[in-house]
Amino acid sequence: EAGVAQSPRYKIIEKRQSVAFWCNPISGHATLYWYQQILGQGPKLLIQFQNNGVVDDSQLPKDRFSAERLKGVDSTLKIQPAKLEDSAVYLCASSPTRGGGAANSPLHFGNGTRLTVT
Amino acid sequence: SQQGEEDPQALSIQEGENATMNCSYKTSINNLQWYRQNSGRGLVHLILIRSNEREKHSGRLRVTLDTSKKSSSLLITASRAADTASYFCATALVSGSARQLTFGSGTQLTVLP
Numbered sequence: 244e245a246g247v248a249q250s251p252r253y254k255i256i257e258k259r260q261s262v263a264f265w266c267n268p269i270s271g272h273a274t275l276y277w278y279q280q281i282l283g284q285g286p287k288l289l290i291q292f293q294n295n296g297v298v299d300d301s302q303l304p305k306d307r308f309s310a311e312r313l314k315g316v317d318s319t320l321k322i323q324p325a326k327l328e329d330s331a332v333y334l335c336a337s338s339p340t341r342g343g344g345a346a347n348s349p350l351h352f353g354n355g356t357r358l359t360v361t
Numbered sequence: 362s363q364q365g366e367e368d369p370q371a372l373s374i375q376e377g378e379n380a381t382m383n384c385s386y387k388t389s390i391n392n393l394q395w396y397r398q399n400s401g402r403g404l405v406h407l408i409l410i411r412s413n414e415r416e417k418h419s420g421r422l423r424v425t426l427d428t429s430k431k432s433s434s435l436l437i438t439a440s441r442a443a444d445t446a447s448y449f450c451a452t453a454l455v456s457g458s459a460r461q462l463t464f465g466s467g468t469q470l471t472v473l474p
Contacts, residue, residue, distance in 0.1 A: 285467050
């Protein structure tokens, strides 16, 4: 099966500019996650979708970050305006829905988008 | 805040040796998962162990879980240079209607040829 696709692979912007990332999950996977991974740290969950509905966005900085998953398939994550501390790798992951909830299934990750804010 | 914390932060061994990484967590979990991340790539799932399981094997990997001590270990036997990567534990919690998977800060494993 095809894996999780993310684009772009790299992005360099200046602070206060805006940027968008795109993710295409594995076909049939109902749950989609966006994680932020700062260099030297583990991934931190930003937002979790179940089909096209948000089930957890408690750690999403909503004053500058937004995400959508139209039609329950592809997703975009946007930052506007970007700050220096947003420099990180943004990882998209998906998982199938099983009985008991999405976290009972392994996550399948894309290769991420490395964002550098100067 | 990170739920799971790996120990050690970095580990360097010779090819053929065994590598052991530990993960401690703070609250009750539904399951614990281990992932590998090669430099510049996404995370790859290795193994999932449920809270009612004590040990699981997959190829050269052995994972143990001690819920009384809130800890898990990942053992890689007969390591290879290709095992060089960062290894993360992730704990699956139940919080309201969301099923959260929270990652630790990782162990950087270097296997020297």
